[in-house]
Amino acid sequence: xxxxxxxxxxxxxxxxxxxxxxxxxxxxxxxxxxxxxxxxxxxxxxxxxxxxxxxxxxxxxxxxxxxxxxxxxxxxxxxxxxxxxxxxxxxxxxxxxxxxxxxxxxxxxxxxxxxxxxxxxxxxxxxxxxxxxxxxxxxxxxxxxxxxxxxxxxxxxxxxxxxxxxxxxxxxxxxxxxxxxxxxxxxxxxxxxxxxxxxxxxxxxxxxxxxxxxxxxxxxxxxxxxxxxxxxxxxxxxxxxxxxxxxxxxxxxxxxxxxxxxxxxxxxxxxxxxxxxxxxxxxxxxxxxxxxxxxxxxxxxxxxxxxxxxxxxxxxxxxxxxxxxxxxxxxxxxxxxxxxxxxxxxxxxxxxxxxxxxxxxxxxxxxxxxxxxxxxxxxxxxxxxxxxxxxxxxxxxxxxxxxxxxxxxx
Numbered sequence: 001x002x003x004x005x006x007x008x009x010x011x012x013x014x015x016x017x018x019x020x021x022x023x024x025x026x027x028x029x030x031x032x033x034x035x036x037x038x039x040x041x042x043x044x045x046x047x048x049x050x051x052x053x054x055x056x057x058x059x060x061x062x063x064x065x066x067x068x069x070x071x072x073x074x075x076x077x078x079x080x081x082x083x084x085x086x087x088x089x090x091x092x093x094x095x096x097x098x099x100x101x102x103x104x105x106x107x108x109x110x111x112x113x114x115x116x117x118x119x120x121x122x123x124x125x126x127x128x129x130x131x132x133x134x135x136x137x138x139x140x141x142x143x144x145x146x147x148x149x150x151x152x153x154x155x156x157x158x159x160x161x162x163x164x165x166x167x168x169x170x171x172x173x174x175x176x177x178x179x180x181x182x183x184x185x186x187x188x189x190x191x192x193x194x195x196x197x198x199x200x201x202x203x204x205x206x207x208x209x210x211x212x213x214x215x216x217x218x219x220x221x222x223x224x225x226x227x228x229x230x231x232x233x234x235x236x237x238x239x240x241x242x243x244x245x246x247x248x249x250x251x252x253x254x255x256x257x258x259x260x261x262x263x264x265x266x267x268x269x270x271x272x273x274x275x276x277x278x279x280x281x282x283x284x285x286x287x288x289x290x291x292x293x294x295x296x297x298x299x300x301x302x303x304x305x306x307x308x309x310x311x312x313x314x315x316x317x318x319x320x321x322x323x324x325x326x327x328x329x330x331x332x333x334x335x336x337x338x339x340x341x342x343x344x345x346x347x348x349x350x351x352x353x354x355x356x357x358x359x360x361x362x363x364x365x366x367x368x369x370x371x372x373x374x375x376x377x378x379x380x381x382x383x384x385x386x387x388x389x390x391x392x393x394x395x396x397x398x399x400x401x402x403x404x405x406x407x408x409x410x
Contacts, residue, residue, distance in 0.1 A: 054129070054132070054133055054136070057098075057132075057136055058102045058105055058106075058129070058132060059102075061098050061099050061101075061102035061132070061136070062099075062102040062103055062105070062106045064099045064102075065099075066096070066099060066100055066103065067092075067095075067096055067099075068198070068409030068410055069092075069202075069409060069410050070401075070403070070407055070408075070409050070410075071220065071262075071264060071401035071407060071408070071410060072401055072402060072403030072407060074205060074217070074218060074219075074220060074410075075217060075220050075222075075262055075401065075402070075403070076403065079209065079212070079217070083144065085209060086144070086147055086206075086209055086210065087141060087142075087143075087144070087147055089205070089206045089209060090141040090146075090147045090150050090151070090206060091140075091141050093150075093154070093202060093203070093206055094135075094138065094140065094141050094150065096202070097135050097199065097202070097203075098132055098135050098136045100195060100198070100199055101128055101131055101132040101135065101199075102132060103195065104128050104191075104192055104195050104196075105125070105128050105129060105132065107188055107191055107192055108121070108124075108125040108128065110188075111184075111188065112178065112179065112184075114175065114178045115171075115172075115175045115178055115179060118171045118174055118175045119171075120167045120168070120170045120171035120174070121167070121168065121171035121172070121175070123167060124164055124167050124168055124171070127160060127161065127164070130160075131157055131160065131161070134153060134156075134157070135153065135157070138150060138153060151206065151207055151210070154203045154206060154207060155207065157203060158200060158203055158204070161196070161200075164196060165193075165196075165366065168189070168192070169332075169366055172185060172189075172331065172332060173332060176332055182330060182331075185331050185332070186330075186331060186369070189331050189366075189369070189370075189373070190369075190373045193366075193370055193373050193374070194373055194374065194377040197266075197267060197374060197377065198377070198410050200266070201219055201264060201266060201267075201410055202410060204218075204219050204266065205218035205219040205220075206218070219264050219265075219266060220262055220263070220264055220401070221262065221263060221264075221265055222262050223260040223261075223262075224260060224261060224262060224263040224265060225259070225260045226259065226302050226309065226311065227253050227257045227258070227259075227302065229265060229268065229272070230251075230253055230272055230276075230300055230302075230311075231251070231253060233269070233272045233273050233276055234251035234253075234276055234298075234300075236273070237251075237273060237276045237277055237280055238251065238280070240277075241280050241281075241284065245284050246292075247284075247292030247295070248280060248284070248292070248295075249280055249283045249284065249295040249296065249297055249298050249315075250295075250297040250298070251276070251297060251298045251299075251300065252297045252298070252299045252300070253300045253301075253302065254299065254300070254301055254302070255301040255302040255303050256302045256303050256304050257302060259302065259304045259309070261304070261309070261400055261402065262400075262401055262402050263400075263401060264401070267374050267377075267378055270370070270371070270374065271371050271374055271375065271396065272311070274367045274368070274370075274371050275313045275371070275394050275396070276298065276313065277367075278367065278368075279298045279313055279314075279315035279317060279392070279394075280298060280315075281317075282315050282317025282318060282391075282392065283295055283296060283298060283315050283316060283317040284317075285317070286316075286317045286318035296315070296316040296391075298313065298314070298315050299313075299314045299315075300312065300313055300314070301314070306400075306404065306405065307399065307400065307405050308380070308397055308398055308399045308400060309397075309398055309400065310395060310396065310397045310398075311395075311396045311398075312393055312394070312395050312396075313393070313394045313396075314391065314392070314393045314394075315391050315392055316390065316391040317391055317392065318388075318389060318390070318391065319386040319387050319388040319389060319390055319391055319392055320384070320386040320388070320392055321388065322388060325386065328368050328384075329368055329369055329372060330369060331366060331369045371396075375396055375398065377408065378398055378399070378408050379398070379399040379406075379407060379408030380396065380397050380398035380399060381395075381396075381397045382394065382395065382396050382397075383395045383397075
């Protein structure tokens with residue numbers, strides 16, 4: 001199947017009317033044979049030249065390797081009394097972010113043409129190109145005034161990309177029937193989601209370096225306590241259950257409940273929220289006529305050693321049916337194959353969670369596949385064991401970042 005980039009090159013060489021790359025190009029390309037197009041204006045020629053210039057810049061940046069940081073480097077670099085750590089951080093991002101964005105743009109180009117033409121996906125593609133332009137054009141960071149302006153640019157970048165996941169999910173939902181090989185979707189989304197995660201962590205780390213907190217260096221919590229973190233996530237998810245169903249199962253945390261260690265909580269925010277949501281929904285929907293106080297609790301067990309830490313989420317929610325066991329790890333798999341009443345309840349619950357949470361993955365079939373992509377990117381493993389008719393245990397194993405053992409790179 002012809003890729004989006006190859007089809008674009010072919011179209012550009014065969015149609016002199018095509019002057020720009022992106023949504024405008026697609027609309028013009030698709031309408032050339034249907035309506036009259038006026039002559040090319042000077043402004044269009046200028047945009048075409050500029051677009052070509054940036055295209056070369058993107059191509060060159062995409063050829064460069066990504067320079068990933070170990071979390072221990074971020075942890076132990078610390079702060080300097082003269083603020084020079086802010087300049088070093090900004091200078092690293094100034095070189096690195098355009099390269100990472102260029103790699104993402106290359107991934108979009110490799111999509112099948114009909115998929116890349118989807119309005120939602122094309123809008124995300126253009127957003128990455130626009131972000132590349134703004135960062136590529138930004139002058140070198142050599143003083144604190146420039147660093148302040150660069151930080152404002154990063155803040156805008158994060159805000160501009162806040163709806164990317166929702167747009168990606170909508171786009172792939174609309175184009176799945178045009179993709180014969182599901183592995184293409186997995187490869188693309190695994191790469192894009194983890195790249196997006198890394199970019200957000202790096203940007204937020206730099207921005208948080210401006211804020212002095214006793215227990216935090218950038219995005220790294222020095223004494224991260226899983227028990228406290230999970231209890232806050234459980235409280236939030238229970239509120240969502242209460243709003244939808246009128247009640248919710250309790251969450252019990254046991255095991256190594258007093259452990260603390262340095263860690264980056266942002267990726268765990270989505271992972272734990274997703275696992276808790278799935279567990280609570282399963283318990284509620286598998287016990288439809290049970291009083292709230294008699295619902296079996298969701299049990300989370302914590303364990304830690306010198307190499308890694310493990311989080312087990314256990315529920316007595318009936319387990320995962322045999323015919324869905326493999327599908328739950330596929331992007332785009334939702335409850336369409338469930339009975340209609342269960343699907344209706346699920347969709348409403350997902351809508352509530354999506355509207356109240358910081359991440360907008362929910363309800364689009366990105367849940368467990370995204371969890372696995374994030375966990376593996378963080379150098380860990382996620383494993384599911386289910387007993388049909390009884391319940392499910394999900395194990396998440398993640399490496400420590402204190403530098404004592406080999407760790408992942410961001």
